[in-house]
Amino acid sequence: MTLHELLSCRVAAALAAAGAPDAAPVVQPSSKPEFGDYQANGVMGAAKALKTNPRELATKVVAALQLDGIASKIEIAGPGFINITLADDFLADTVTRQQADVQLGTGRHAGDKVVIDYSSPNLAKEMHVGHLRSTIIGDALARVLAFRGDQVVRQNHVGDWGTQFGMLTAYLVETEQAGSEALALDDLEGFYRAAKQRFDEDAAFADRARDYVVKLQGGDVRVRALWQRFLEVSLAHCEAVYERLGVQLQRDDVMGESAYNDDLPRVVVDLRAAGLLTEDAGAQVVFLDEFKNKEGEAQAYIIQKQDGGYLYSTSDLAALRYRAGKLGARRLLYVVDARQGLHFQQLFTLGRKAGFIGADVATEHVAFGTMMGEDGKPFKTRSGGTVKLVELLDEAERRAFDLVSEKNPDLAEEKRRSIARAVGIGAVKYADLSKHRTSDYIFDWNTMLSFEGNTAPYLQYAYTRLASIFRAAGSFDHHAKLTLTEPAEHALALQLAQFPDLLAQVAAETCPHFLCAYLYQLATRFSRFYEACPVLKSEGETRASRLALCAAAANTLKTGLGLLGIAVLEEM
Numbered sequence: 001m002t003l004h005e006l007l008s009c010r011v012a013a014a015l016a017a018a019g020a021p022d023a024a025p026v027v028q029p030s031s032k033p034e035f036g037d038y039q040a041n042g043v044m045g046a047a048k049a050l051k052t053n054p055r056e057l058a059t060k061v062v063a064a065l066q067l068d069g070i071a072s073k074i075e076i077a078g079p080g081f082i083n084i085t086l087a088d089d090f091l092a093d094t095v096t097r098q099q100a101d102v103q104l105g106t107g108r109h110a111g112d113k114v115v116i117d118y119s120s121p122n123l124a125k126e127m128h129v130g131h132l133r134s135t136i137i138g139d140a141l142a143r144v145l146a147f148r149g150d151q152v153v154r155q156n157h158v159g160d161w162g163t164q165f166g167m168l169t170a171y172l173v174e175t176e177q178a179g180s181e182a183l184a185l186d187d188l189e190g191f192y193r194a195a196k197q198r199f200d201e202d203a204a205f206a207d208r209a210r211d212y213v214v215k216l217q218g219g220d221v222r223v224r225a226l227w228q229r230f231l232e233v234s235l236a237h238c239e240a241v242y243e244r245l246g247v248q249l250q251r252d253d254v255m256g257e258s259a260y261n262d263d264l265p266r267v268v269v270d271l272r273a274a275g276l277l278t279e280d281a282g283a284q285v286v287f288l289d290e291f292k293n294k295e296g297e298a299q300a301y302i303i304q305k306q307d308g309g310y311l312y313s314t315s316d317l318a319a320l321r322y323r324a325g326k327l328g329a330r331r332l333l334y335v336v337d338a339r340q341g342l343h344f345q346q347l348f349t350l351g352r353k354a355g356f357i358g359a360d361v362a363t364e365h366v367a368f369g370t371m372m373g374e375d376g377k378p379f380k381t382r383s384g385g386t387v388k389l390v391e392l393l394d395e396a397e398r399r400a401f402d403l404v405s406e407k408n409p410d411l412a413e414e415k416r417r418s419i420a421r422a423v424g425i426g427a428v429k430y431a432d433l434s435k436h437r438t439s440d441y442i443f444d445w446n447t448m449l450s451f452e453g454n455t456a457p458y459l460q461y462a463y464t465r466l467a468s469i470f471r472a473a474g475s476f477d478h479h480a481k482l483t484l485t486e487p488a489e490h491a492l493a494l495q496l497a498q499f500p501d502l503l504a505q506v507a508a509e510t511c512p513h514f515l516c517a518y519l520y521q522l523a524t525r526f527s528r529f530y531e532a533c534p535v536l537k538s539e540g541e542t543r544a545s546r547l548a549l550c551a552a553a554a555n556t557l558k559t560g561l562g563l564l565g566i567a568v569l570e571e572m
């Protein structure tokens, strides 16, 4: 049981014993130290329901509250809050037990099977900053869920189908004939632009491109092979980015739009059989009463175009059914830009109506806001173009290298380069993950690379401080008995003991920024502890206990950053 579970269940039992069996207490970490470690709320509501005085009820609840050996102090505050301070020994034991567990105390139920759809770039072009958020938020969530024991299935729903690919394969043939294919594909962005230009300017080329689309969909062997070759190059570009970002997506996780191609006619047939399809101007559409426009008319969700072509929505319906059915997932997460919100609401609603997924399957659009430039507009290059991810990461490493060189000029260049990689990439990822995912945020090099505040460099630096303590200490017992005497030790241990609850919250709400805030607070509490409590200069059991506390902090910090996909360093 986690701390939160334990306290909630004890407070609920006490409320029941005090005559309020239906009360649902809310137990939360206290916002201020003077409120103890946890504050229980629920007495006021219960007193109202029972028409009794809240303080009187609170007194009864406290009398019935069984926290022997768990709490050292229980107080009633204000109109009926119950403030709980945990006992030092109990906290010490909790931390010790947690540190002995590879899952740091988070282990729980035989995990759910969860599908996480993330990254999912369009393969027609190179990955650009618009793909950054999905890629790193999705990856952090996948790691957190897997760490907690969920069976995570990653799905990279790449855009690898549709008219653009007719154009691209047609252009591939042309460049191949001109003998410049390899060179051209090196710069996918440029390749796309050139193909588009040919398409717009040359009617014969455009016809060829359209013919290729038909051939592609009809399964023409030669065109399919060309298309495959193009995808291969494009995916290799993505993988290079994943590798640099430390993102866990593999080739096996790719399940693109094209994978559902054969199933699309069936989607249409099944929707029709369910009585959901309507013909509208030759297209097959679904009108869902749940989604009305300003005029109060049901909005059309297009499933098949007039010319018989399928859409993004069609393959997403097939994917929805596949994930719940074939993969047997009970939770489907889609880490996709907030601007696709309506699409997903329609998809989920329709999927349920059509019986593609059952009531026992949860669907969640894990939406995120836009990454903005310093001018407050969507992030662009100086000339207004899209910023390639590769270029962004190059700049991150370059800036981090300058910073590291300034701070630590005596380190060998090689060493500074590898530190710069971890710091630069870590900073970009952390800056994104630490913001509430639904808000837009301003991408700002200076803040993200700062060694102060809620940043990756600050946390990585805190870890190096711990590492240097361990180097100075020589060998010691990482699991020595903890004795907490100082308030700063208590505060740090409390923070450590809350790790499982924090991860539960991240998993339930799919919000990595909670983990960032947690780690920042952990680092801050460690600093305070380190200022207030001598570690290396203390002696005997105190020294052993404080070193073990440092080890627990280091382990939790490293694990937490690891769950965000951010590397730690021994020195920087």
Ligand code: ARG
Pocket: 117, 120, 121, 122, 157, 158, 159, 316, 319, 334, 336
């Ligand atoms: N390829 C899409 C895009 O770039 C994102 C796909 C998200 N996943 C999904 N199942 N629709 O916008």
